[in-house]
Amino acid sequence: MKIVVHDTASAMFDLLHRPLEERPDALRELLSQLQSAMSAVGDLDMVQMHRMGSGFRIDREDPRYLTALSQMRDAEVWNQIENCLTAAWERLSGEVPGIRTAETVHVVLVLGDPDDDLLRVRNAGYFGMGGIPGAIQLTMWPTETSLAKIGYAAAHELHHNVRYANVVWNPLTVTVGEQVVAEGLAEAFVRELAGEQAMGPWATALSGAELDDVHEKLSAGIDVAGMQNLPAYVYGDATARSMGQQPVGLPDFAGYAGGLRIVDAHLAASGLTAARSTALPARDILTNAGVPTGA
Numbered sequence: 410m411k412i413v414v415h416d417t418a419s420a421m422f423d424l425l426h427r428p429l430e431e432r433p434d435a436l437r438e439l440l441s442q443l444q445s446a447m448s449a450v451g452d453l454d455m456v457q458m459h460r461m462g463s464g465f466r467i468d469r470e471d472p473r474y475l476t477a478l479s480q481m482r483d484a485e486v487w488n489q490i491e492n493c494l495t496a497a498w499e500r501l502s503g504e505v506p507g508i509r510t511a512e513t514v515h516v517v518l519v520l521g522d523p524d525d526d527l528l529r530v531r532n533a534g535y536f537g538m539g540g541i542p543g544a545i546q547l548t549m550w551p552t553e554t555s556l557a558k559i560g561y562a563a564a565h566e567l568h569h570n571v572r573y574a575n576v577v578w579n580p581l582t583v584t585v586g587e588q589v590v591a592e593g594l595a596e597a598f599v600r601e602l603a604g605e606q607a608m609g610p611w612a613t614a615l616s617g618a619e620l621d622d623v624h625e626k627l628s629a630g631i632d633v634a635g636m637q638n639l640p641a642y643v644y645g646d647a648t649a650r651s652m653g654q655q656p657v658g659l660p661d662f663a664g665y666a667g668g669l670r671i672v673d674a675h676l677a678a679s680g681l682t683a684a685r686s687t688a689l690p691a692r693d694i695l696t697n698a699g700v701p702t703g704a
Contacts, residue, residue, distance in 0.1 A: 432467040446543030463528035493560030504684040511543035539566025542574040575688035580636040593668030597683035611662035674698035
């Protein structure tokens with residue numbers, strides 16, 4: 410598998426020096442490296458996805474953007490991402506020789522919107538999307554946490570990328586169980602790769618009685634199916650409400666912390682690593698963790 414981390418720093422500096430009316434086309438060109446892989450799930454408008462996904466604004470001038478890009482470049486963020494992905498792939502391919510992957514994975518990092526609460530506050534300035542084999546998109550605003558951990562977010566997304574080159578993901582039939590297992594596996598993989606301090610804040614924010622409650626509610630909803638029904642379980646009630654969906658009584662990003670608890674139980678019971686578990690069916694992991702399913 411070839412991993413290509415694109416030089417979006419230069420592309421964004423160029424874009425931000427263009428007139429506003431030219432910026433949508435420049436952004437579309439920047440994101441075009443992802444288009445081929447993402448076409449597997451339909452004809453997507455990449456600029457619209459950027460707008461909906463906490464990306465930087467292209468309809469107004471904002472002097473903060475160039476400063477933020479310079480900060481990211483000075484911190485060698487793109488090199489961090491490439492180094493973490495190289496280490497992640499060495500770990501995955503070493504533990505699961507011959508595992509199926511996309512031939513090439515294109516990695517695109519974009520600047521986020523500093524006024525977006527989901528990105529800046531609830532995600533500490535960074536997140537990613539990597540569930541479509543061949544494409545990883547990362548979004549960040551430079552914060553102390555994001556500058557230190559964006560490379561590990563890329564490794565998390567690479568785990569998803571490889572998993573879904575082996576496990577079928579269907580938006581009509583995907584279950585809460587699959588989604589929370591995938592998030593838990595990806596965070597456990599980051600921990601194996603670089604230690605607990607490398608994990609995302611979404612995976613470690615819950616503990617004690619609150620995590621016990623999350624585990625109970627996720628277990629009760631483990632067979633709920635359909636992508637439209639999953640946000641409340643994975644991302645929590647606040648995100649579900651923002652998407653016009655029904656809350657289920659869960660805090661922010663419950664599926665990440667709850668998924669990690671399930672995966673940790675699976676790892677303890679099976680003796681496997683998160684890397685070796687990459688392509689395991691969710692039902693096997695849930696069974697090992699003692700979470701009953703109807704599947």
